[in-house]
Amino acid sequence: MTEVLLALTGTALSDDVARCGAAAGYRSVQADPLRCRPQWLRAGAVVVDGAALEQLVASRLPAREGVLVVGARESDADTWRRGLAVGAQGGFVLPAEEARLVAALSSLRRPHRAAAPVLCVVGGHGGVGTSTFAAVLAETASRQAPGVLLLDVEPGGAGLDLLLGMEATSGLRWNDITGETGSIAGPALAAALPRIGDRLRVVTRSRDDGAPLSPETVLAVLDAARTNGETVIADLGRAVDPAAQGVLDSADLVVVLTAASVPGVAATRKLLTRLALGGEPVRSELGLVVRGPAPGGLTAEQVADAVGVRLVTTLRTRRALARRCEEGGVRPPAHSPEVRSARVVLELLDPRRGVIG
Known part of the structure; x- marks a missing residue:
């Protein structure tokens, strides 16, 4: 080849x-x-x-x-x-x-391992469930991928460790890691991060840490994970800071979540403009996930047309998942609607890299 x-x-x-x-x-x-x-x-x-x-x-x-x-x-x-x-x-x-x-x-033409893929999850507006869906994507990918790293890059979120019920799990947080040298050893990083099972690792902020993330540190962690064969799933929320932009530049797939509503469409269009993802050729794959129900009857296809991003799949709001978050962390059953939607998204990543075949 x-x-x-x-x-x-x-x-x-x-x-x-x-x-x-x-x-x-x-x-x-x-x-x-x-x-x-x-x-x-x-x-x-x-x-x-x-x-x-x-x-x-x-x-x-x-x-x-x-x-x-x-x-x-x-x-x-x-x-x-x-x-x-x-x-x-x-x-x-x-x-x-x-x-x-x-x-x-x-x-130089000898066999080498390709870097693992990067998937970014972006919230078109507040309250759409970006962090929850990122956690579901990571949990779903970890059932088949050899390793998954879930990055919490959302500056205003509660923390993915809290969402996953692992806030007491030991391991490094963002403030414990420095990437100023530009290079971090992948295996050493994987061993030091909080994890769920053998395949899913998470890096997030310490509780009450609201300091901006260093772009150098975030990208050093991302590079270390993907060169170590770990699929990276990044929760960007609505971040538009340099750290978030650096992760977007590295992404193979960017998934934007929005609600099936007129305000949701308007807010999403503005965010895409601020992130330089709208109105110009997109460097990475870009897809839309629409969360229902639609209060005004908008279809997912109409939302995608209005936002100007191709529709990947839909989600529906379920109280059961919110209750699971409160009772011990996001652990969606394998056949739940959220996991089915996550699989549709993950199938867009190159299956030759061993994510979801």
């Missing part, structure tokens, strides 16, 4: 890099260095130039194998040091060293 070569280079070198990639059996893809987190982790190899390296280091992407630096002349020491910071394994002057670059790219 053809590997993907992520080319983070200017126009002066793009043709040379594409030609070398094709000669080594890659399909070249160009991307913005500031918005390339998903491709960065999944590409078979990455070729960067000096300008892109500055942006990559500022973005604090995790070091990875298969990064090669190119330039139109001999790179200076600062460029090479920036390359080392993102895990670069060699430098090449083009077009003079095209043969060496082809050889290096060819040597």
